[in-house]
Amino acid sequence: MDQGRAPAVRIEGLWKQFGQQVAVAGVDLELPAGQFIGLVGPNGAGKTTTLSMVTGLLRPDSGRVEIGGHDVWSDPVAVKSRIGVLPEGLRLFERLSGRELLEYTGRLRGLPGDEVDRRATQLLDVLDLAVAQHKLVVDYSTGMRKKIGLAAALLHNPEVLFLDEPFEGVDPVSAQTIRGVLERYTASGATVVFSSHVMELVESLCSWVAVMAAGRIRAQGPLAEVRGAAASLQAAFLELVGAQRTASGDNLDWLGGGAR
Ligand SMILES: Nc1ncnc2c1ncn2[C@@H]1O[C@H](COP(=O)(O)OP(=O)(O)OP(=O)(O)O)[C@@H](O)[C@H]1O
DSSP: OOTTSOOSEEEEEEEEEETTEEEEEEEEEEEOTTSEEEEEOOTTSSHHHHHHHHTTSSOOSEEEEEETTEETTTSHHHHHHHEEEEOTTOOOOTTSBHHHHHHHHHHHTTOOHHHHHHHHHHHHHHTTOSTTTTSBGGGOOHHHHHHHHHHHHHTTOOSEEEEESTTTTOOHHHHHHHHHHHHHHHHTTOEEEEEESOHHHHHHHOSEEEEEETTEEEEEEEHHHHHTTSSSHHHHHHHHHTOHHHHTOTTOTTSSSSOO
């Protein structure tokens, strides 16, 4: 970790269950500032539940989260002014145009009108949405929705940006654009935390990773450390979450081969 710099996010003993289902089973994490951080894990590992609690969208059963030294639940205003969030299944105001959505978000964030205009124009331009800026959000494609959601999350220049599966449904050109924006953002000292189960993506983007399975953190640290001697992050991940046994589909002896 960057010596002398406080962690961007400090998570202690985070726990959440839904009825009998334990989704997050005591997560402790210190996410270093100024890094591109990947939270990886198989389906149902608890990534979305963790990010929802960390960003103040879901109340934990127990545990604490601090962002920039402020407690997410006792000091929500200080925290929310420092973070940007692109949640899974993002809900947007569908009857606003892309530009109106940014203007609305910027004013909610307390930015002056001319500054919102300036930032919105630049973000729409960089994210290749300038042509579609007056179209209603309801008519945006999946990738365009991700991009306008990202623009809205970045508008107030947060210290930490949380992204739940930001590249899902995004074409390679848009993915490259988003990637460029995020790399520039972290290079300036900000922190990105994103969840994904696409290992190649995490490996190519992230400097620091946390591997989650069945509600627990299985490994955390700089990418090279977590990958260890394995050939790839994917190989290290399969070893960590013990997925080799079930991955081959050997039981599906009826599948293929012509017999119906
Ligand atoms: N609102 C809810 N009610 C009941 N169970 C839930 C709820 N939200 C999540 N869960 C359960 O908690 C566990 C963790 O889910 P979560 O969505 O956090 O996983 P994830 O790692 O984000 O998965 P994925 O990669 O598939 O999105 C799962 O078993 C899920 O079924």
